[in-house]
Amino acid sequence: MTENTQPATSSTTPPMPQPAKFYNVRALWRGEMSLALAFWLWGFVGGIGQVVALSALLLALADAPEGAVGWVLLGWIGSLYVYFTLTFTGIWRAASRVSDKSHANAARVMVILGVLLALGITFQVVFMMGSPH
Numbered sequence: 001m002t003e004n005t006q007p008a009t010s011s012t013t014p015p016m017p018q019p020a021k022f023y024n025v026r027a028l029w030r031g032e033m034s035l036a037l038a039f040w041l042w043g044f045v046g047g048i049g050q051v052v053a054l055s056a057l058l059l060a061l062a063d064a065p066e067g068a069v070g071w072v073l074l075g076w077i078g079s080l081y082v083y084f085t086l087t088f089t090g091i092w093r094a095a096s097r098v099s100d101k102s103h104a105n106a107a108r109v110m111v112i113l114g115v116l117l118a119l120g121i122t123f124q125v126v127f128m129m130g131s132p133h
Contacts, residue, residue: 029086031093038094039107042087043114050080081118088114 027033028042054076061069088111095104095111 025086028090029093031090031095031097033090033094035091035094035098035103035107038087038091039110043091043110046083046087047114050083054080084114084118 024033028038031038033042057072057076061072064072091107091111095107098104
């Protein structure tokens with residue numbers, strides 16, 4: 001009679017998760033994306049893309065009636081808050097999974113600065129009736 005000498009770890013160990021794709025919003029939200037991908041692609045490149053798109057929208061609406069501009073801008077600003085809430089949350093959660101705490105802390109500082117900037121601009125536009133520019 002022979003014994004089975006294979007380790008039992010293969011059947012008891014859960015499978016490793018697949019690397020998150022760069023477009024996987026659920027992985028970003030859960031923090032399952034790498035910190036570098038979440039920060040640089042979604043935070044940096046995506047943030048610049050949002051600003052460029054907003055600038056293009058403002059240029060396109062330069063001759064539109066004033067009432068329409070307000071509603072379009074309100075909708076766009078709402079979508080910006082959704083985007084940056086998703087991105088900041090994903091970066092924060094991804095930072096908690098990183099072994100290099102200096103990168104994690106730097107990413108969290110940038111998230112805090114981004115939140116403070118968004119709140120400051122919102123305060124200026126809503127309560128002071130002025131453009132941040």
